[in-house]
Amino acid sequence: MSRVTTATRLGFREQTRRPLLLVLLVGLPFFFITRSIAATETLPRTLGLPGGGEVLTNMRDIHGTMMAAITVAFLVGLIGVFVMQSVRQADRRLVLAGFTPAQALAPRLLILLAAAGLVLGVSLAVTALSFTPRTWLVFAAGTLLVGITYGLLGALAGAVAGRLGATHLMLFGAMLDLGIVQNPMFGTGEPPSWAMALPGYGPGRVIVDGAFSDTFHAGGELALSLAWVLVLGAAVAVVLSRLVAIDDREPARRRRKAHRLPANTA
Amino acid sequence: MIRTAAFTREQLRAPFTLVLLVAVPVIFVVAAAGVLGDFARAQGGSLVGDAASSLAAGWAAAFIAGTLGFFQATSSRGADRRLALAGLGPARVAASRICASMLLAVIAAGAALVALLAGTGVAHPWHAFVAVLAFAVIYLAVGVLIGSLISSPLEGSLAVVFVFLLDVFSGPGMAAEAAPYAISRKAADVLIAAGSGGATDTADWIRLALVTGGAVTVAFGAFVFAARSRA
Numbered sequence: 001m002s003r004v005t006t007a008t009r010l011g012f013r014e015q016t017r018r019p020l021l022l023v024l025l026v027g028l029p030f031f032f033i034t035r036s037i038a039a040t041e042t043l044p045r046t047l048g049l050p051g052g053g054e055v056l057t058n059m060r061d062i063h064g065t066m067m068a069a070i071t072v073a074f075l076v077g078l079i080g081v082f083v084m085q086s087v088r089q090a091d092r093r094l095v096l097a098g099f100t101p102a103q104a105l106a107p108r109l110l111i112l113l114a115a116a117g118l119v120l121g122v123s124l125a126v127t128a129l130s131f132t133p134r135t136w137l138v139f140a141a142g143t144l145l146v147g148i149t150y151g152l153l154g155a156l157a158g159a160v161a162g163r164l165g166a167t168h169l170m171l172f173g174a175m176l177d178l179g180i181v182q183n184p185m186f187g188t189g190e191p192p193s194w195a196m197a198l199p200g201y202g203p204g205r206v207i208v209d210g211a212f213s214d215t216f217h218a219g220g221e222l223a224l225s226l227a228w229v230l231v232l233g234a235a236v237a238v239v240l241s242r243l244v245a246i247d248d249r250e251p252a253r254r255r256r257k258a259h260r261l262p263a264n265t266a
Numbered sequence: 267m268i269r270t271a272a273f274t275r276e277q278l279r280a281p282f283t284l285v286l287l288v289a290v291p292v293i294f295v296v297a298a299a300g301v302l303g304d305f306a307r308a309q310g311g312s313l314v315g316d317a318a319s320s321l322a323a324g325w326a327a328a329f330i331a332g333t334l335g336f337f338q339a340t341s342s343r344g345a346d347r348r349l350a351l352a353g354l355g356p357a358r359v360a361a362s363r364i365c366a367s368m369l370l371a372v373i374a375a376g377a378a379l380v381a382l383l384a385g386t387g388v389a390h391p392w393h394a395f396v397a398v399l400a401f402a403v404i405y406l407a408v409g410v411l412i413g414s415l416i417s418s419p420l421e422g423s424l425a426v427v428f429v430f431l432l433d434v435f436s437g438p439g440m441a442a443e444a445a446p447y448a449i450s451r452k453a454a455d456v457l458i459a460a461g462s463g464g465a466t467d468t469a470d471w472i473r474l475a476l477v478t479g480g481a482v483t484v485a486f487g488a489f490v491f492a493a494r495s496r497a
Contacts, residue, residue, distance in 0.1 A: 020416065024424040032431055039435065040308050059308040074427070082420035164337045165286045167423050171329060172290050176297050185308060186301040 003099055008107040015111060025079075025115065029071045029123040037064040037130040048190030050205045051217030062185050064131040065139075065211040068123045069204060070178045072143055073150040076116045077170035080154025083112050085163060087240050101241040108240075112155070116147040131211075138210030138218070145203035145225040150174060152232035153199060159239050178204055199228050274366040287334075287370060291326035291378035298322035299385055309440050319386045320394055320461030321439055323378040324401040324453060328433075331371035331402035332426045335409025338367040339489055340417055349493075360489035364410060364482070371402040389463030397457035400478045404450050405430070407481035414488035452477045 015021065040060040047062065048054055087108055094104045124140055133139035150170070157166035180186060181195045182204035195201050202225030209218040302318035349359050375398045379391075388394045408429055416422040429449070436445035437454045444451045452474040459466045 018418065018421065020421045021418070021424075024421060024428065028424065028428055031428075032435075035435060039310065039441065041310055043308060063308065075424070078420065078423060078427075082423075085419075161282045161286065163419055164333060165282045167333050167337075168286050168290050168330060171427060172294055172326075176294065180297050180301055183301075186304055 003103050004106050007094065007099070007104070008110050011107040011111050012114070015115075025075065025119055026122050028075060029068075029119060030126050032071055033064065033067050033123060033126040034129070036067040037127075040064075045185065046189055047184035047208065047212065048188070049213050049217060050209045050221055053213070053217070054189075055212045057212055059185055061131055061211070062183075064127055065133070065207060066178060066183050066185065066204075068127045069143055069146045069200075069207055070174055072116075072119055072123050072147045073174035073178055073200070074171050075119045076112075076147040077150035077154035077157075077174060078167065079115045079119075080112055080151040081158035081163065081166040081170060083108055083115070084155035084236075084240060085158045087243060092244055095244050101244045104244055105237070105240050112151050116144075116151050120144055120147050133211040134214050135210045135216065138216055139207055140210070141222075142203045142206030142208075142210055142218075142225075145206065145222075145229065146178065146200065149199050149203060149225065149228050149232060152229065152236050155236045156232065156239060159243060174200075184208060196224075199232075202226075202228060270362045270365040270369065274369050284373075287330060287374045288377040291323070291330060291374050292381040294326040295319070295322045295378055295381040296385060298325075299382075306439050309435070317458045317461035318439065320382060320388060320397075320457045321454060323375075323382040323394070323398050324450070324457045325430075325434060326378045327371070327375040327398050327402040328405040328450060329426075329430050330374035331367070332405035332409040332430060333423060334370050334374075335364075335367050335406040335485070336413040336422050336426050337409075337419070338363050339410045339413025339492065340419060340422055356490045356493040359493045360486055363489060363493075364406070364486060367406050367410070368403065371406050372399065375399050375402040386461070388461050390460040390466075393456060393460035393466060397453050397460060397474075400453040400456070400474055401450055403478050404453060404481045407485035408449070410485035411488045414485075414492035449477070449481070 037060060040063040042058040042060045044056060045059050045062060046054055046056050087105065095101060120140075120143060124143065127133075150173075153173070154166065154170050157169045160166075161169060177198045177200035181198060182191045182200045184190065191201060191204070202221045202223075205221040206218045206225060209216060209221070299319040299322060302322055306318055375395075379395055379398050382388060382394065382398075383391055405426075409426055412422050412425045412429075416425060433448050433450050434440060437448040437451050438444040439454065439458055444454075448454075452470065455470060456466050456474055458464075459470075
């Protein structure tokens with residue numbers, strides 16, 4: 001336990017040495033959510049709510065709602081890519097020094113959660129300046145689920161696709177999923193049926209429900225979101241534990257191979 | 267030439283990079299084609315039809331090239347200093363790196379343009395090609411400039427995202443009037459005209475060439491500065 005505490009404390013200290021990161025994590029959501037709401041016209045728009053209802057609102061409110069989700073998705077996704085990529089570099093040394101893979105990964109996950117919390121807090125605070133959701137708790141829960149889902153996706157993408165590929169996947173993924181497919185600003189005002197297959201569907205519908213409905217109708221969508229989080233969390237734990245654990249076993253393998261070599265060649 | 271090829275191979279070593287360079291612009295152009303007109307109208311812009319779709323190709327090429335330029339500049343900083351010290355010189359290292367990124371940016375821009383031409387009836391395809399390429403080159407320069415100034419991948423890629431979104435939301439078609447700091451507005455003007463069948467006069471071409479050339483010059487200078495020996 002003390003190992004995890006020490007590694008977590010050092011991990012947070014490492015983040016405090018990066019003031020530009022803090023500026024960007026606060027400045028980006030503030031600027032883009034404020035600007036999106038201010039620049040959008042109040043054109044009337046009917047959108048479909050979870051549970052089958054409809055509501056007449058306007059493009060400005062919808063854009064403000066979805067921009068918070070898009071911003072949280074790509075920012076936390078990118079944090080997931082780069083925080084977890086450092087597992088490959090620094091944390092393999094921790095494992096060699098005696099940490100278990102879980103002890104090495106826990107501080108990274110805590111840093112990811114803290115960064116997600118910061119981005120979420122700023123995004124919700126900025127949204128509150130210009131738009132009041134009907135049910136704050138549901139709206140905030142949906143946005144949190146977007147952040148966790150995309151943070152985990154970013155961690156997986158960083159492990160599989162490299163930094164460049166993962167960066168492309170996170171920005172375009174968030175834009176396509178939450179910015180276009182799930183966005184009630186476009187089409188009929190409701191996502192198409194195939195949109196359910198995307199990770200943004202569940203949390204996107206929870207956000208819409210919280211933003212525009214007084215009563216909660218998105219139980220199925222919430223369950224779907226939680227299922228995504230559980231599956232992605234398990235996948236991240238397996239992939240990253242293997243990344244760290246393989247490096248731990250490598251010297252022993254090399255020693256065994258070197259030990260066997262004379263017998264085989266004899 | 268050999269150096270450019272080696273630097274290009276280095277970027278393509280990660281799995282899926284080439285696939286993503288082609289697939290991401292194509293998927294984005296196809297998906298955004300149907301909604302950009304609605305989005306522009308909500309933002310007080312005037313884009314409709316094929317002109318709106320054209321802009322999606324420019325944006326896709328721009329973001330791909332921006333991140334490419336950033337990672338090209340930042341991921342190899344230590345190695346490039348050693349190459350420059352070993353006799354290659356910072357200018358030649360910078361030229362090879364930027365040429366390698368440009369090669370990959372042309373692939374991404376080509377993929378975006380093919381998706382655009384397949385899905386819409388762009389009135390002036392060659393004008394559209396030049397404009398999409400200009401988007402890619404301007405953002406390549408932005409990425410290289412940021413990569414020369416910021417070494418951390420997270421902060422740098424967030425800075426590229428910041429410039430990109432600022433430009434996108436303030437550019438022609440998306441705002442009632444394009445902001446002066448929208449760096450790709452000349453490329454966007456030509457691209458929108460190409461998509462809607464409008465003419466682009468000589469002065470606009472010259473302005474586009476000046477903006478693109480200026481961006482590459484600034485990025486080259488920053489890269490040379492970052493690659494030179496501090497010993």
